[in-house]
Amino acid sequence: xxxxxxxxxxxxxxxxxxxxxxxxxxxxxxxxxxxxxxxxxxxxxxxxxxxxxxxxxxxxxxxxxxxxxxxxxxxxxxxxxxxxxxxxxxxxxxxxxxxxxxxxxxxxxxxxxxxxxxxxxxxxxxxxxxxxx
Numbered sequence: 001x002x003x004x005x006x007x008x009x010x011x012x013x014x015x016x017x018x019x020x021x022x023x024x025x026x027x028x029x030x031x032x033x034x035x036x037x038x039x040x041x042x043x044x045x046x047x048x049x050x051x052x053x054x055x056x057x058x059x060x061x062x063x064x065x066x067x068x069x070x071x072x073x074x075x076x077x078x079x080x081x082x083x084x085x086x087x088x089x090x091x092x093x094x095x096x097x098x099x100x101x102x103x104x105x106x107x108x109x110x111x112x113x114x115x116x117x118x119x120x121x122x123x124x125x126x127x128x129x130x131x132x133x
Contacts, residue, residue, distance in 0.1 A: 053085050060087045070125035077121040089129045100126045 057063050057071070067086040074083055089096045104118060111117045126132070 056087055057085050060090070062090050063087060064128075067125075067129050070121065070128045073121040074125040083122075083125075086129045089126075093130060096126070097130055097132075100130065100132075 057068060063086045071083070071086055084096065104123070107117050108114070
């Protein structure tokens with residue numbers, strides 16, 4: 001902000017404040033990025049949990065290759081979301097069907113009944129595991 005009418009001392013104060021604002025914005029953005037990255041300890045815990053979950057899923061004969069594929073795609077698309085594995089869904093299919101239908105209805109309401117919003121990895125996963133078409 002440059003204004004030739006203002007005295008030089010006031011103009012330099014305005015410039016200094018603008019620089020401080022920019023530095024503060026940069027520091028805030030840097031902290032946000034740092035907070036979004038998991039720590040090494042958290043990564044180890046997530047990897048350990050993933051191995052346990054993989055063992056559970058692999059041991060169940062009802063789980064198909066496609067279910068595993070869609071599960072992995074959904075997990076990658078929505079990191080940090082507690083997504084039920086195929087075995088949990090198959091064990092409580094009625095509950096998960098109801099939850100999925102509610103999710104779809106809410107999503108459609110929020111998006112003016114635009115069917116395109118249902119084309120995502122979570123919906124693909126749920127359709128595959130619940131055998132919906």
